[in-house]
Amino acid sequence: MTARSDLDPTLKAWFDDGPSTMPDRVIDVVAARIGRQRQRRPWRLHGRPFMNTQIKLIAAAAAAVVLAIAGWNLLPKTGSFGGPPTSTPTAAPTAKPLPDGTLRAGDYILRALPGDPMTFVVTAPEGWQGLGGFFLGGPRASGAPDGVGISVNHDPEVVSNPCDASAHTPGPGASPPSIDDLVAAISSRADLQVSGVTETVLAGYAGKRLDIQFPVTLACSNQYVFAEPKGLYANGPANRWRVWLVDVGGQTAVVVLLDYAATPAADRAAAEAAIASIRISP
């Protein structure tokens, strides 16, 4: 082969020779996922194919005024133009920072910590609860016996002593752990049942997914998995977590779905749909 001067027919033959049948399970997975995924409707004016130039100019001027007012209102009200830089918004333009309290259905920006560059835009269902900018609680909150919640995080440390959120692996100042390291550290915890470690893709990013079952009797009031300052702990006895750890440009983004055996299926499905809607920006 290496003696051939023209690679084209070789490449064509090589590409033609390979698996060409989609596995049936792809259909099943896609059918299930689109059942939870709303379509995005474009912002187009139907039935108005014609606008004369004058109307276009007026519309453009009006849009410019609106944008200028909106931009002015977004400027810091205290401090000067030379003040400290703010993080660049990378989320969808219609998304709002997650407030505390009961939410209207819509897109919200979650961050592990205030000011974090990494953002998670989630389409939250009506009536869910925002907490701390990083946590979505379900309609029955996230506590036992039937709550549900979603938490986001990135580059976490796994707590080695579940009752001490400052004792973690690797130690402070060390390089962030890899996804495999995180899975190994979680799996080594004797207080957790870890299962279902699998390759996954979330928001277009590849990584691993695993399930954690907390004990019926928690070792302490806050039984941690991830260390502070981005800590996360069981929200109640027998809490179940589904954890996504995905590689976002070398950082590990973490999304956790927390629920219980008695969580209503509809709430769980709503949480899964919200997670399927996530868009992550590093």
Add this chain to the structure above:
Amino acid sequence: MDLDLIEAAQRGDQVAFVDLVRSRGDRLFAIAHRILRDVGWAEDALQDALVIAWRDLPSLRDPARFDPWMHRLLTNVCIAQAGRERRRVANLRVLPLDGATAPDDLLSVADRDQLDRAFRRLVPEERAILVLRYYLGYEPTEIAEILGRPAGTVRSRIHHANRAMRAAIDADARSVVVGGTAR
């Protein structure tokens, strides 16, 4: 072209979208597999691309352009995934060749092995360009539209990818001859 299915799916008809997936799934899976060279990754990429397609389908202005639009979505998802997997398996262990193998019509097993190794060394966008060019038969201008790159850039990338494949194959052959094993 299943325009009725596409338009129904644009209006939110999930059954129509699944029918679309059935009609095009084999081809799309083959594209993903050619770029990623792994069945599992190809499945993941295809699933993600199809869910994105479902989400964004209402924004497709011309239903007749569904196929190139879908190819663009899938290619971009594959490029992103290939980039991540490439970092993860950067030190891929390559098994030694056994020397001459039984030839088939055009490519022997050793040929395919060489091509596979060379292809995996390309950057993800070059892999995608070769698949679009030689598997799907797109012209450079069409590839440029799919990837959102200038046509000149695409031509240059095709040339570079071909040269890189050739160089990798030659280097691979030399390493087999000199060392008895590949890296």
